[in-house]
Amino acid sequence: MKNHKAYKLECATKDDIKLLKSYKLATILDYAKDLPEGEIEKITNYVKTTTPKQIDDYEIIIVDNKKVGCLLLEKYEDGILLNELYIDKNYRRKGIGTNILNNILNNYSKVYLWVYKENTLALNLYKKLGFKIKETTETRYFMQYDKSC
Secondary structure (H helix, E strand, C coil), rough: CCCCCCCHHHHHHHHHHHHHHHHHHHHHHHHCCCCHHHHHHHHHHHHHHHHHHHHHEEEEEEEEEEEEEEEEEEECCCCCEEEEEEHHHHHHHHHHHHHHHHHHHHHHHEEEEEEECCCHHHHEEEEEEEEEEEEEEECCEEEEECCCC
C-alpha cells in the first residue's frame, strides 16, 4: 500500500493572504494556457480582490510543520463547492490530496468542483473518486460527486 504523507489543516490568517494569492494564481496560470495579456491582468486583479474576502474560509495544508497548500470549501446549492485545493508540486502524488478529498466526500453528500481540462492528474483522481462531468467550457469541466447515486 502506498505510504501517505501525514498532513494537518489549520485556519488561514491574514498573514497567509500573499501565499494564498500565489497558490491561486499558480493554479490558474499553470492550466489556462495562451491567455491574452488583458485576461491575465483581469485574473490577477480578481485574485487580489477575492482572496482577502475569502480568508475566513481558507485552510492551510501543513506537512512536517511546513505550509504546502490550501483548501477552500464554500456552500453551494445543495452541497459544497471545492473552490480550491492546491498542493505544492513537491508534495503532490503523496496521497495528501486523495486523503483530503476522501474526508470531504465522507462529510458531504454532494460536492461540486471546477477542474482545468489540462489538469489530467486531478481530473483522473476526481473521476476515480466518483465525480461526474456536469458542464464543459472551453478550458474546464464542472464536476459533481453525489453520494446518493
